[in-house]
Amino acid sequence: MAFPRSRRVRQFYLSMLFLITGRAVQAASGIDPDIRREVSRLPEDCTLKLTVWPKGPGFTLRKTEAGTLRLLPPQETSDADMHMEIQAPALGFTLFTFRESSAAAASKGRITASGELALACSLVRILNRTEIYLLPRRIALRAVKRYESPPKKHRRRLHVLFRTLIFKPPGGSP
C-alpha cells in the first residue's frame, strides 16, 4: 500500500530524530559527568534499545569497556537487556516533536518497556540529559520532566553537537 505523503514525512522525521538522538547520546556519554555516572551503574555489555512499534525507527546502545555508550549498527538486532517501545508512529511523532514529555507519555501508557525497570529509568534519565544539550531551553522544558541546567552547558553543548556530527558511523570499529 502506498503511504500518504504525510506519513512518509513523519517516518523520515522520526528516522532523523532517532539517528541524531542516538548519536548525541553516544557523544554525551563521553562528555557529561552525570551521564557517565549513570552509565557506570549499568551492567557490563548492557544493551538498551528504543524503537517505535511496528517498523521502527529506533536505536540500540551498548555499554563499552570505557564506560561510555556506543550506538550499534541497525543490522545488529540481538536481544537487548532492556527494550523500550513506543506504541505507534503517531505517538512517537508527538513525543519527538516535544508536544509531550517522556514522563507524560509513560504515564499515559504510550511507552512499554520490557526488561529491568531500573535500566528503563536510566535510559530515560540519559535521554533527558542529552535533550537538554541538544535542544534550546524553551523546547527542552517541554521535553523533559525536570530541567537542570548542567555546568558549562554551552561549551559541552558545542562539544556534543560537534561529536554528534562527525562521529564514526555505526558499523565501524568501536
Next chain:
Amino acid sequence: MSSVQQLSSFSFHAGSQMFIGAQALDHLPYVLHQRGISRPAVLHAPDREGTSLMKSVTDVLADCGMLFFPVVFRQDAVSLEEHTDAVIALGNVPARAAHQLAFQSGLPLAMVLTDLQNCTEAGNMHTGVFPDYLFLDPSAYPRAVPELTARTAVAALTMLTESLQQDRAHDISCCFSEAGIGQLQEAARQPLRSLQARHAAAEAALEAALVRSNTGAGTVSSVCQALSSSGFTFPSEASAVLLPLLLAQMDQHGGRFLFSVGGSREILRLLDEFVPSAGFPRRTDQILALARSTAELSHQHHGRDILRLFDTAGAEA
C-alpha cells in the same frame, strides 16, 4: 467504628480496558498486537462510511501495517470473514451485535465510541455490552458539534456529583469524582468546539464511568436512564433538569458532600455553562412531570428517593 476505610476492600468493576483522551485510538493496533491479533474486522453502520472516525480507525490500523476487513453492519445479520480474529465495533448498535457474535465465537471485542459520547456509553451498563477494550478519542471527531461535548459534560457532572453523597462511595471514588469535576471546570474554560474541551469532557466521562462502576447508578442517573429508555428524552437532558433538585437536597444536609469541589453553587455554575450549548428543547415541566410519574410507578428505592427530591424542592419553593 473507624472512619478510615480499608483499601483492601475496594475494587472497580469496569471490565473493559479504557483508552480515553486525545490520541487514544493510536493505541488500538498495539493493543491488538499484544493479544496476537492480526486480522480484525471493523464493524460499522452504513452511515459511518467515509466519516472522520471511520477514517481515523482505518488509518491507525493501516499505519501499523495491520490487515483489516471493513464490515458494514445491517439489521439482519453480521457475517465475518473466515480468518477474522477480533472485532472492532464503531458505536453502540454494531457493538451490541458484535458482542453476541464475539461471545459465541470467543473473539475479542474492541469498541470505539461514536457520537453517543457520554459516560453511560463509556460505562456500558445499560446496553449489556462488555467489550475487552474501549476507545474514546476526541481528536477523531474534527467536526464534533459543541452539543455533543456539552451533553457529555452534563451527564458526567450529574454522575460525579451524586456519587459524592452516596454511602457506598469509597474515598478513592470521591477522589475520582473531584478529579472529574476538575476536568469539567477545565472544559468550561475552553470553547466547547476545541480539542482541549472535548478531551476534558471525555476524561470526565471516564472518571464518571469509573465512579459509577464502584458506587452503582445514583438516583438521578437511574431515573434519567428510565426516561431515556422511554424515548422521550436524552439522559443528559433529564439530568440538567433533575440535578438542581439533587443539589438543593444536598445543601439541606449542610453541603458537606460538595465542600471539596466548591459547593453546589459551583456545580450549578458548571451546569449553566454547559446547558445553553447542549441544545436541549425547552420542556422542563414535561420532564419533571414524567420523572414524577416514573418515580411513583417505580417500586425501587430510586423511585422513593426521587419523590423525596420533589418533596424537598416543593418545601423550598
